[in-house]
């Protein structure tokens with residue numbers, strides 16, 4: 154019997170989510186058109202260099218989405234749904250100390266981790282969890298009421314979760330079950346038209362727009378879906394030229410002539426979308442809500458912890474960026490600032506290398522070729538402007554005490570499975586490719 158494997162499920166899910174989002178947020182369709190034009194132009198302009206960090210097929214299909222949930226139990230369900238698509242929780246981000254605007258959530262990203270899987274379809278979903286226990290945002294009474302509200306709702310129907318578990322256990326689903334699974338999964342992330350309780354929503358929005366978006370409504374929704382472009386500066390200008398107002402700048406590292414590092418992102422605020430409200434007197438009224446936005450990103454090389462330190466230093470002093478950050482991939486390699494994979498050079502010396510040479514010596518000697526590993530993760534703290542793209546009004550944490558402690562092991566314990574550490578994945582990939590290349594020499 155044919156079985157639809159997790160990779161195929163993921164690719165189909167990504168396409169269907171993109172169709173859904175395009176039907177809901179028209180500016181997203183414009184963004185896709187402009188992204189594809191930009192990618193075509195860069196490919197013509199730069200040739201093979203344009204595909205150094207991923208094939209054009211991968212980059213064209215590449216998206217990340219974002220969702221937000223209200224409790225560890227909901228996050229555990231999300232883990233099951235994305236697990237069926239071959240996506241596992243990776244990275245821990247604490248947005249509560251984001252500048253300039255703290256956000257009452259912690260986050261992880263669900264994504265494929267193997268290089269082959271990433272090449273086939275790198276779809277990822279940045280997933281945030283509200284922290285109602287954090288006293289810098291919520292008092293004890295509100296914490297209880299949030300928890301009560303969240304515990305009464307159902308984000309995913311039981312049938313969806315059962316199908317997800319089957320897919321995970323059996324390495325996929327039969328075609329009919331796969332269709333059903335995808336229908337139910339997509340429906341779970343569409344914007345609901347159930348009326349929103351005005352008083353409750355407003356109370357939360359006074360504290361944080363993100364808290365209202367999570368705990369003020371009865372369901373979750375995809376709040377943006379981000380394509381990848383090869384030249385984000387060009388895209389930014391092209392979107393402005395089409396009359397779509399972008400946030401005032403591109404977040405992340407500045408444009409420069411050296412290697413692209415980590416992630417650069419920019420966004421636009423979505424239009425107000427129609428939404429029904431239940432007023433205090435019980436009547437239903439028509440209103441609008443701005444909960445979704447558009448985002449686009451360009452990806453660069455994954456940095457080692459020392460590369461990351463240097464990056465933070467340079468970001469704090471952007472005028473001296475090009476004095477602090479080396480201007481070539483090779484210098485990143487020599488200084489141990491970024492992750493690379495290796496393969497034997499086609500025209501290598503006939504003599505095998507002496508044992509014990511460093512990776513850099515193996516490159517210099519002409520035995521190996523290094524290929525940078527693309528950054529597959531996120532930088533939401535430095536891009537807190539993106540998180541706030543759809544927020545209106547004030548809100549934010551008091552600077553006082555009472556922040557609930559959260560870290561990657563807490564998260565793993567809550568969802569009952571390990572959360573990958575991005576740097577460990579990159580380091581393991583680099584090491585494995587080195588071992589394999591040495592074997593071949």
Ligand code: OOG
Nearest residue numbers: 219279531532533536540
């Ligand atoms: C997620 C914001 C973070 C990114 O690309 O850094 C993010 C959210 O707004 O829920 O998607």
Ligand code: NI
Nearest residue numbers: 219279379448
């Ligand atoms: Ni994003």
